[in-house]
Amino acid sequence: MxxxxxxxxxxxxxxxxxxxxxxxxxxxxxxxxxxxxxxxxxxxxxxxxxxxxxxxxxxxxxxxxxxxxxxxxxxxGGSRLSWREVGRFFTEGFPLAVYRAGAWWSGVAVAFTLLTGFLMWWVAGHPESAAAFIGEDAAEELVASEFAGYYTEFLPSSFAFHLWTHNAWLAAQCLASGVLIVPVLWLLWNNALNIGVVGGVMFAYGRGDLFFSLITPHGLLELTGIYVAAGAGLRIGWSWIAPARTAPEAARSSRPPATACWWPWGWSGCSRCRP
Known part of the structure; x- marks a missing residue:
């Protein structure tokens, strides 16, 4: 041309x-x-x-x-960031995602709590195990000053920022590593072991009240965030192993046969089983 x-x-x-x-x-x-x-x-x-x-x-x-x-x-209609979409994420999107992964993060919470409680009980009942985990001198120093000093070493604002960034990073690791299943289990085990051993040492030395009074105010919120992140990550990872069935397949497999229906008037009268 x-x-x-x-x-x-x-x-x-x-x-x-x-x-x-x-x-x-x-x-x-x-x-x-x-x-x-x-x-x-x-x-x-x-x-x-x-x-x-x-x-x-x-x-x-x-x-x-x-x-x-x-x-x-x-x-x-290219997507544009708007405050309405941000608000919808916090009021609809995020709560719905948490609800859908409820079985996963609830299971993580129960397993983590039981494991941590068992470790506390074991270490508190067997003081010699604390020496095996962290050493006898370190255990005495932990009870005497180190545990309480962790909360007073920095100004409240700096301490809050430190906790927030640490737990946000841990939650991000749990969410991302959940895709591979094993890494998130390793992260959860390490955290359960840390809390269990520290709590067990404090109880062994008669300072369980100090342990819970300091860790509970921030620990409940932080652990909940970690539970949700780990549960969502595991749910994503498991979806790779066992992909969800299509709607027709799920409907066919979930419909019980007529002989197994619990409805006293027979299969045709059961609203749950009626096609």
Whole structure:
């Protein structure tokens, strides 16, 4: 395509391109205008392909590329961050995700609590085990000053920021590593072991009241976040191992046979089993 042919090509289609630019400005379109926008978008994409292959004029290619991208954005309704979407995430999206993963993170919470409680009971009842875990001198120092000093070493605002970032990072690790199953179990075990041993040592030395008075105010919220993150991660990981069945398959497998129905008037009268 020569320079003269290119000018003629631009003159021939310039009105279409201007109209496409006008329709792509983001205003509300009528049904007829949407149809026109689709047709002009397809033609402009063809024009861009022709210009690129025959006469790759940089200015014209850039103009047509912008037109095609703007028209595509108008047609597909590109996502834009809005405060409404942020609010919907906290009021609808996140609670729904937590609810759907409830069985997973509830199981994590129960298992973690039982394991931690067992470790506390064992270490408290067998003081020599504390020496095996952290050493006798370290255990005495932990009870005397180190445990309480952890909460007074920094200013309250700095301590709160430190706890928040640490537990946010731990929750992110639990969520991400849950895809591989084993790493999140290792993280949970390490944290249960740490809490269990520290709590058991404090109880062994008669300072269980100090342990719970300091760890409970922030521990309940932090552990809940870790439970939810780990449960959601495990749910994602398990979905790779056992993908969800399709709706028709689930419906067929969940429908009990007539002979097994508990409804006293027979299968045909059971609202749960009726097809």
């Amino acid at each position: 020569s320079g003269v042919d290119l000018d003629a090509y631009v003159a021939e289609h310039d009105a279409e391109w201007r109209r496409l630019e006008q329709l792509s400005r983001g205003r509300r379109l009528t049904a007829a205008e949407v149809d026109e926008l689709v047709a002009l978008y397809q033609r402009a994409a063809t024009h861009l392909s022709v210009v690129r292959s025959r006469s790759p004029d940089p200015a014209l290619v850039a103009r047509l590329s912008r037109l095609v991208l703007a028209a595509r954005s108008t047609l597909t």
